[in-house]
Amino acid sequence: MPIPMNRGAFALAGSSLAFKTGTWRSAKPVHVHAAAPCHGACPAGEDQQAWLALLQEGHPQQAWESLVAANPLPSVTGRVCPHPCESACNRGHYDSPIAIHAVERWLGDQAIQNNWPYPRLPGSPRPERIAVVGAGPAGLSAAYHLARRHYNVVLMDAMPAAGGLLRSAIPPTRLPRDVIDAEIRRLLAVGIEFRPRAALGRDITLEELRSEFDAVFLAVGAGKSRHWDVDGAVPADLHEGLGLLREWLAVGAIPKPNAVVIHGGGNTAVDLARVMRRAGVRDVHVVTASGLPGPDTDPDDVLNVVPRELEQAIEEGVQFHPHRTINRLIMRGSKVVGVEMVRLKKLPDGHGHKARVSFEGTETVLHVDMVVPAIGEVVDPTGLGAILNGRDFIDTDMFGTIAGHPGLFAGGDCRGWIKKLTNGTVSAAIGDGRRAAEGIDALLSGRSPMEASRPALPFADLNLAYYESAPRIALPTLPLSQRDDSREIEGGPDTSQALAEAARCFSCGNCLACDNCWTLCPDNAVLKTRETCSDGSHYLFDYEFCKGCGLCATECPCGFISMVNDD
């Protein structure tokens, strides 16, 4: 029956809902939930955008809980991590990156101060027992993530206190000992049994562990210095960097030559250089094949150092020689009196890799009376037997699985590098621990391990019209004159600073609940919901009416909406 024409052809309010304009659409908007670049760049696997969002909403404890869902040591990493998240931060293309580390540190410190308990995942206790060998960042992380999943975890370490290289290799000027103590104490309270003074190969064997436990995670670190020489020449009194740093941290002793050259481009090199400089060494040189951060330097080629540490080192008088290597030791007898440097670069070798190419004719000489190699460490094979099998590191997949050794996992500095997963940082070790916990849980649950992976949102996908420039917070730094070997040099943000910094977050790839899509849809086809939808937004697309114009996608500030073919 056709609708009967009425008097004067009037129409009823809102009767257009009978006309479904969704049929006009050839492309439709979807919520893509791309990863913020910070998340993608984080070796620990944090979703910084997510916890910054919670902080923006005024929920600091929830923000911390979100943070520790990946990284249980925010007070530590907030201080020591070179924060590749900030290098990746899209805000860097706009004004300056979010000071994520500062907010992370603030959240960690708030948790300590307020004694927020580490949350566990929902679930019931598991009967399986798991051994974690080595209570450094990787071990702590794995133990924590397993405990979160209700496993019985025994964490053992050769040293009397948990912390690993946090205690043995990082100066208190960067990481105060009370911070380590507080955070680890609280972490262990999640329900982790800690056995100190239990060294693999000395106090326990791998075989014992394997029979006693359902799975074993090896996080023994890389405790043995890598062999170093220059064309076979080695000074008689050679001290390697990590050893000197550990000795200084343990007993406070440091050699004081007139001039020293430290060969290496990592935190050990920089930390040691600063310790020696502050101890009174006149000339402290760092020779590194990497470059200093700058617009012309490839991010892969930059010194693997916390950027502000580098700035502070330069400020303190450490002299850096980037893109150089030591070509020759100038010896007087067995004693070093100088080194010859040559310029080099890491260039493509034509096989998809990069090779170091030194440039003849660029040699220069440094007059020094001490050379300290800090080019990295390898795994101490003690107690590892066949696992190491003569190599410097243990080979694993991304979940720490060691091929041919079911139930045995490894992570942290002791395992071989997997590009993008490991760069020898604390955060990378924490990420290893977290993924190994997933690997172990998957094994014990009879499933395949999973690691969520989302593409990162490119800067170009943001709509900058909706953001205002805002300065990055400036953190208090101890003046040069007041710096010593014990006081923490960089201070943390206060509450208002932390909140202001969190508010700067673009929320890349994640719904800001800004209402733009809802406000700007000409077709009333975006609906707002009181509850958070399953995809993390507060909006639904009403595809019955959406014509697919794409206005919402263009005007979404954070790239949360994208148009896809509507087949």
Next chain:
Amino acid sequence: MLEALEGSQAIARAVALCRPGVVAAYPITPQTHIVENISKLVADGKLNTELVSVESEFSAASVVLGASAAGSRSYTASSSQGILLMTEVLFNISGMRLPVVMTCANRAIGAPINIWNDHSDSMAVRDSGWIQLHCADNQEAVDTTIQAFRIAEATELPVMVCMDGFVLTHTLETLEIPDQDLVDRYLPPFVFNRMLDPQNPLSLGTLVGPEYFSETRHLAHEALNQSASTIVDVDREWQNLTGRSAGGLLSVEGPDDAKIGVLAMGSVVSTFREAMDCLAAEPAKLMALRAFRPLPEEAIRSACAGLDHLVVVDRALSPGFGGIVGGEIKAALSGMKDAPQIYNVAIGLGGRDVPLEMWPRLLDVPKQGGGFRILDLEPAKLGEMS
């Protein structure tokens, strides 16, 4: 009460008795005195209405359209070029079935510009879907104005009350202005159930495509046709209250056995009524066509029964065709058994005086035969055909 009033003043008083909510006013000769008089009533506090003095007839029509849609009894008046400027809106008002009442002080259309009376203006909007009622004198104009609101609101169709410019609007004469009580009893307050109302938000004035447009036109046609009975009923009720009929659809005077009839509209009817009485001429029927729209075909046919000749008087013409009323009457009688022979003339164009002596001349037309012509044409003034 019997009063001596100028036609325009009488219309203003009649409108005021109907308690319109909104009146739109714009001057044009010879209508101006109506809105002037209404303005004076408003200024003197004798009429409580929203008087909107607009900037054009186009807006006058638009204002009453809006006001009517918003549920107010609405009135305006115009003439000639003003009616033509309103044309677009007039079609709209009827298409939306809005019960607006308007007085058309009939006047010629330029060029050449001419401010005097004929029916060119209302004829030009013949097809606008309005009811068109013509008045022979100012009493009929007063009574028809009051009836028009009843008709409009009962049928939800707009009504145009046509009264000859100057001849009626500017003539002071004796007439009866009814009491307010009587009009209030006759005309209940306006209730419009399609009213624009946030509590019941309708959309008025929609787009209708080919799939429904024919139906809207059919309904408009039927609505006009069916309004005929309302026009008759409403006039009968008025007659019961006042003793006066305003002429129904068509009124007929003269001896039943007359063989010749004259059909006319407007003030010439009044002159012919006197001429029938005072001039020696053959017996004839005078048909006063009050309702030009809807055209009362049946009433016209039965009035013509027994006539040999019918002279249809037009006060306008359609160049290239002839008299408009004449054409329509021919169509109305087409196929009628023993239909009278129809003759069509136009007279009194652009204010040319229609004297009493026009009556015998009209009765003489069948003897002369011939097609449509302007009867009071003065050939001497034509000069060379150009």
Next chain:
Amino acid sequence: MIEVRIHGRGGQGNVVAAYLLAAAAFETGRHCQAFPSFGAERRGAPVTAFVRIADQTIRRRCQVANPAFLIIQDSGLLHIPATMEGLLPQGGVLVNSPRTSTELTQEYGRPMTALPASALAQDILGRPLPNVALLSAFAALTGLMPADALIKALAHRFKGDILERNTKLIVAAGQLVDAGAWKEVAHA
């Protein structure tokens, strides 16, 4: 039925005169009709208005072609042939003029009644508006209505001082003509 034609110039209150005369007739219980010649003329141009007075309903709406009376507000209009056109042979002509009736009668070869209406109005109203004085004289000449009817009709339009002065004018003008002189024509 009595038919009257009023001649004047735009701005002299010609139409008002016609309306007043008709309204005054209405006050005496008669039917009346008054209308202007519907011109587009502006101030100063010759204009015409018509009045019909009868005991029955007046239905004809044509212009008055053969008036029984002419009221001429401006004697200058006498020079226009159209002014006298159609006047019934026995009809009366009332002219606003400072001259005497005799002078006018001699000059135009037919009876004319003169009234210095402008001067009178200037004296009493302060403005040389001849129409009310002429109407009063017309009422007196024809005996169609008492001065009171004219005053009543005026009272619908004016009040206060203006009405008082016009009343005075009506009385004064009525006394200047030969009351009842046109009675026969008016009752023919």
Next chain:
Amino acid sequence: MSEMNDPRARQPRFRGLEAGHRACQGCGEALAARLVTESAGPDVILTNATGCLEVFTTPWPQSAWRVPWLHSLFENSAAIASGVEAALKAQGRRSKVIAMGGDGGTFDIGFQALSGMLERMHNVLYVCYDNEAYMNTGIQRSGSTPHAARTTTSPPGKERMGKRHLKKDLLSIIAAHHIPYAASASVAYPQDLRRKVRRAMEIDGPTFLLVHSPCPLGWGHDGSETIQVARLAVQTGLFPLVELERGEVASVMPLRQRVPVAEYLCRQARFRHLFADDDHRAQEEREHLQALADYNIERYGLDGDGDDPFDADGADTIRRGGPANS
């Protein structure tokens, strides 16, 4: 839809213009009308000039309007609004009347009715959705079409570079009516638009709002770029956002930084001929448009002074949970 029961019925805002209307994808006018009616709320009566908005919202038997709505003709929106308002007054009802029209129905054919309405001081908010040409009939030039723009009746060619004449300065004409409030707004700045609607709604008397509403079809840009294009019109100074009280400039939206008009022009096919390499007239016309923008900036004092939360850069800043300036 599965997430909640009928979320459309539970939207935390008033919907004056419902889904299911038939506007083009990315229609600026539909968006503007949606925003205006949302801000105005339910106690209004709308009138609508003939045009796209009328056609795409009310193909019988359907209507997208949730408020009473009246359409009559192209040129009489203001006049029928006058009538509606007079009726409301006569009946003692207090609903606000909003008259709507496009630029053709406002700048051109309906201009007289608008002027009359303003002069008579009707309590009506008149909203002109300005998309700078007769779009409903297929893109013909109007009094509002900018200089040099291509339309089907101002095509560029050997003798012409698009529209020969200038965009009519309607706001100044409106200002000359000395009405209580008149403003220009843009769909690119919805918070500003809403504020202006609310402001106008509060005033008992005639008010006027000129809303720049891009037409993707007529301007030749993608429907997804409607807001971007509208924003650039403001940021270049070509469409200044100003508020007038009793005809005097009361406030303006400052420009934090001037954007060259070429950035606005190059996004629209209607200005494509202004980028022809081999035509010296192209640069001349671009410079002309730049000069017009500069003139606007100077005339209304649009140059901002530092960062202003309500300038053309800051006005629509968002933060988590909504607009920053709401």
